[in-house]
Amino acid sequence: MVFTTLKRITRTGFVNFWRNGFLSFAAIVVITLSLCSFGAIIFTSAFGRTLLADVKDKVDINVYFTLSAPESDILALQSDLNSLPEVASTTYVSRDDALAAFTARWQDNALIMQGLQEVGDNPFPASINIKAKDPGRYGDIAAYLTNKNPTDASGTPIIEKVNYQENKLIIDRLSRIIPTVEQAGTVIALLLVIVAVIVVWNTIRLIIFTAKDEIAVMKLVGASNIYVRGPLVVSGIMYGLVSAAITLVLMAAFAYWSDTLLLRLAGVQVAADFGLLVNVLSDYFRANFAEIFVIIVGAGVVLGGVSSYIAARRYLKV
Amino acid sequence: MIYYDKVSKVYPDKTVALDDVSFGIEPKEFVTIVGHSGAGKTTLMKMLIAEEWPTDGAVFFESTNIHKLSKKEMSKLRRRIGMVFQDYRLIPTKTVYENIAFAMEAIGRNDAEVASDVPHVLELVDLGHKIWNFPRELSGGERQRVAIARAIVTQPDIIIADEPTGNLDPVNTYEIIRILQKINELGRTVLLTTHNKGVVDTIGGRVITMERGKIVKDDRSGRYIL
Structure with missing residues (x-):
């Protein structure tokens, strides 16, 4: 029925x-x-x-190291950064990588390439590119780096510059x-x-x-x-x-x-x-x-x- | 079988449709209710299928107060009452067959019964050849015959016909009355309203005359006194 x-x-x-x-x-x-x-x-x-x-994804901060900073200290810092909950990913760019990238980009510009040769030694610092999970957390990461202020074996600070302040305006706005x-x-x-x-x-x-x-x-x-x-x-x-x-x-x-x-x-x-x-x-x-x-x-x-x-x-x- | 007990109906605008109406209908009776427009005939009919509710009094069907039934019980009661309306009230999107089959399906008849009974009942009202037509393709008389077929196909105990000839010419009027009489002869109670004196004279039998919501005459000799 x-x-x-x-x-x-x-x-x-x-x-x-x-x-x-x-x-x-x-x-x-x-x-x-x-x-x-x-x-x-x-x-x-x-x-x-x-x-x-x-x-x-396009927002990030970069940590630039002194030219004398030992790679082992930089990699140790990268490991510390990776363990932070705010950090999504980090990319280490060695001095050689930075030089290679610069050369690849400007290889057709003779003037620039000549200037690079005149400098002689590799002028580029190593750096770590950091991407946060949330754009609002870059301030915390920058503060962490400032407070930590890592040094090499002789006690010399290895961080030359963190470009957070330069990006702060756009990061704040996006947040x-x-x-x-x-x-x-x-x-x-x-x-x-x-x-x-x-x-x-x-x-x-x-x-x-x-x-x-x-x-x-x-x-x-x-x-x-x-x-x-x-x-x-x-x-x-x-x-x-x-x-x-x-x-x-x-x-x-x-x-x-x-x-x-x-x-x-x-x-x-x-x-x-x-x-x-x-x-x-x-x-x-x-x-x-x-x-x-x-x-x-x-x-x-x-x-x-x-x-x-x-x-x-x-x-x-x- | 049916008893109206001191039934009154007053609409919110104070119009009195029924005023203390009492009468009974026995099984197999053919009762014609006559009166001018506005006399209360249709309201009286609607009370029986709970389309209207009394403001006072009660309507009984086999000693059951109709207006105290639940919705489910009301649906079951309506299956025992076949309704024929002046405006036919056929479903325009259904064919003649489907209009009648629907009434059978609604009461739970199986497909085999539907398939055998619908053509049969259409033959009874002489419309076997219009079985697949839509209502718009029929004349007024044919539509009313379909409405009667729909009312009787479920073999109800009582047929209520509210001004079934109101929109019909004399030939079709006579035809419809003849069918209703035939239904009555087969043992069904028929309750008919009309204001057509010719119809009353043709039928004879019991005539209840209404005026301004009151029964002014209940005559078993088939006379229309207005």
């Missing part, structure tokens, strides 16, 4: 969805637009996260801006979701309103609430599923189109220089398709199904 009831409810829901062509179309358009706003939130958030991560941007993004996303839910809810309510006489007739012939409401919910879920499918196709198209557009606008080389902008959305869409699928289809089904379920309630009181 339960199976028969479910079969009849599902069949009626499908038939209603098909026969109420214009209303179904209107509902699908509205739900698709709402789901697209969800998609926009997902993409904006992904793009924003990539952008912020890249900016965070303030990044949480603000993240919070603003969350608020805007929430507002969009609320607007989408209200619009869909009202559309479904109007559709159910047009069926109120049918609902009354069904009730008067003795149909139970589930028998009357069931097909409406099935139709609502159908609106959601079709809308979700359209939205996913639109999102995929947008992800790939936006990448192509960025490449075209910026030029391949420029875009490559700003690597963060290339293929962000398409890569994100591919990598997170399962999650996006669940969010969009889930939102569509919930919006359509739950709205229909609730909207039908007031007309079941016959």
Whole structure:
């Protein structure tokens, strides 16, 4: 009996969805637009996260050592730094590495290369590049270095300079801006979701309103609430599923189109220089398709199904 | 079978639809309720399916107070009452077959019963050839016959027909009345409202005359006194 009831409810829901062509179309358009706003939130958030991560990644501090600093002391300091909870990573650049990098960069500039030869000895100090887990923690790391003030065997300080003060302004600003941007993004996303839910809810309510006489007739012939409401919910879920499918196709198209557009606008080389902008959305869409699928289809089904379920309630009181 | 016990209905705007109405209906009776528009006929009918609630008094179906039933019990009671409305109230997105099948499915009849009974009942109202048509493709008389088919397909104990001929021409009116009489002859109670004197004269039987919410005459000789 339960199976028969479910079969009849599902069949009626499908038939209603098909026969109420214009209303179904209107509902699908509205739900698709709402789901697209969800998609926009997902993409904006992904793009924003990539952008912020890249900016965070570009912020660092460097510790420059004296030319006489022994490598073993520098490596010991690097080991200490790696054990700090604030530090994400450190990179040691020896004097030879620094000279090699400089030479590689300026090898086509004869004047500079001549000047380097005139200096004779390697003028570049060894350094440690430090990346913090959070940009706000660079001050702590700089303070740690100042307090520690490591020395060599003869008691001479080995640190020549920490460039924290030079980067402090941008680090401080980023530390303030990044949480603000993240919070603003969350608020805007929430507002969009609320607007989408209200619009869909009202559309479904109007559709159910047009069926109120049918609902009354069904009730008067003795149909139970589930028998009357069931097909409406099935139709609502159908609106959601079709809308979700359209939205996913639109999102995929947008992800790939936006990448192509960025490449075209910026030029391949420029875009490559700003690597963060290339293929962000398409890569994100591919990598997170399962999650996006669940969010969009889930939102569509919930919006359509739950709205229909609730909207039908007031007309079941016959 | 049915008893209206001192039933009154006053709407919030103070309009009195029913005023201390009491009467009973026996099984297999054919009762015609007559009166001008606004006399309270439809309100009386709606009381029986709990579409309206009395402000005073009670309506009993087989000694059960209808308005004290739970929603579930009300659904079950409605399955024992076949309703025919002046405006047909067919579901426009369903075919003739589906409109009738729905009433059977709603009361839990299996697919085999639905498949055999729906064509049969459509033959009874002479609409076997319109089984796959939609209501918009039917004439007024045909729609009303579909509504009657829907009302009787579940074999209810009582058929309530509220002005079923109100929108029909004389030929279709006669046809509908003939069908209702046939249903009554098959042992069903029929409760009909009309303001058409010709209909009353055709039917004969018990006639309850209403005026301004009151019963002014309950005549078993089939006379329409207004």
